[in-house]
Amino acid sequence: AQSVTQPDIHITVSEGASLELRCNYSYGATPYLFWYVQSPGQGLQLLLKYFSGDTLVQGIKGFEAEFKRSQSSFNLRKPSVHWSDAAEYFCAADGGSQGNLIFGKGTKLSVKP
Amino acid sequence: NAGVTQTPKFRILKIGQSMTLQCTQDMNHNYMYWYRQDPGMGLKLIYYSVGAGITDKGEVPNGYNVSRSTTEDFPLRLELAAPSQTSVYFCASGGLTDYTEAFFGQGTRLTVV
Numbered sequence: 192a193q194s195v196t197q198p199d200i201h202i203t204v205s206e207g208a209s210l211e212l213r214c215n216y217s218y219g220a221t222p223y224l225f226w227y228v229q230s231p232g233q234g235l236q237l238l239l240k241y242f243s244g245d246t247l248v249q250g251i252k253g254f255e256a257e258f259k260r261s262q263s264s265f266n267l268r269k270p271s272v273h274w275s276d277a278a279e280y281f282c283a284a285d286g287g288s289q290g291n292l293i294f295g296k297g298t299k300l301s302v303k304p
Numbered sequence: 305n306a307g308v309t310q311t312p313k314f315r316i317l318k319i320g321q322s323m324t325l326q327c328t329q330d331m332n333h334n335y336m337y338w339y340r341q342d343p344g345m346g347l348k349l350i351y352y353s354v355g356a357g358i359t360d361k362g363e364v365p366n367g368y369n370v371s372r373s374t375t376e377d378f379p380l381r382l383e384l385a386a387p388s389q390t391s392v393y394f395c396a397s398g399g400l401t402d403y404t405e406a407f408f409g410q411g412t413r414l415t416v417v
Contacts (some may be wrong), residue, residue, distance in 0.1 A: 200344070225405060234308075234394060234408035235347075281346060292337070292406060294346040 193218050195284050197295035204272050205303050212267040212298050214282030222284040224265040226256055229279045229297075238280075241265060252276070277302045306330050310395050310409035317385040317416045325380040325412050327395030335398055336378040337362075337406060338370065340391040347394065353378055385416045 194217045227235040239250025246258040256267045282295040311326045334355045339347040349362030353372040369381040392413050398406035
């Protein structure tokens with residue numbers, strides 16, 4: 192069955208430290224891949240997306256993600272975290288068929304001063 | 305440009321009551337989606353639509369109905385509210401199969417008591 196796994200439920204990092212959030216997918220073929228961020232009480236905002244081509248994808252707010260086919264992974268990274276990055280992050284994948292966007296369960300990021 | 309607008313933002317229902325969650329988008333997107341978000345569970349697709357007059361079930365459609373009479377509007381109907389429908393509901397629009405990501409509304413927090 193198609194699935195998206197985010198192994199870390201909650202991560203705490205210090206402000207200024209680097210960040211990596213993990214995402215693994217299970218699909219028959221390479222899906223479209225997305226990272227969304229959700230601030231408390233808000234909707235989801237797209238950070239970045241991967242459809243094909245360059246495996247290192249740049250997004251908004253200084254985030255990037257790297258697609259690794261061999262590991263079925265699409266990890267999100269940021270070199271220096273800001274307090275405003277505290278939020279919940281969702282990885283999502285779509286197998287290309289309409290209406291089949293599957294989300295991981297999310298990783299909550301806390302940032303300590 | 306309003307994007308995706310959901311109303312109401314909050315609602316408390318009694319068991320057995322009915323209500324309609326409204327969703328409208330002004331981006332002329334063909335695709336629209338309804339998700340529910342439960343703590344620690346990510347987002348689950350309820351229903352989706354690929355255009356006016358066309359709807360289909362997602363992963364968790366039981367207890368819900370939708371219609372799509374116009375491109376802009378995609379209301380979600382709860383006929384007989386149950387406590388299991390207590391959740392946060394998100395409407396989204398976009399075109400995943402034409403290289404457009406999903407844009408999300410701000411959500412409706414529904415409590416069934």
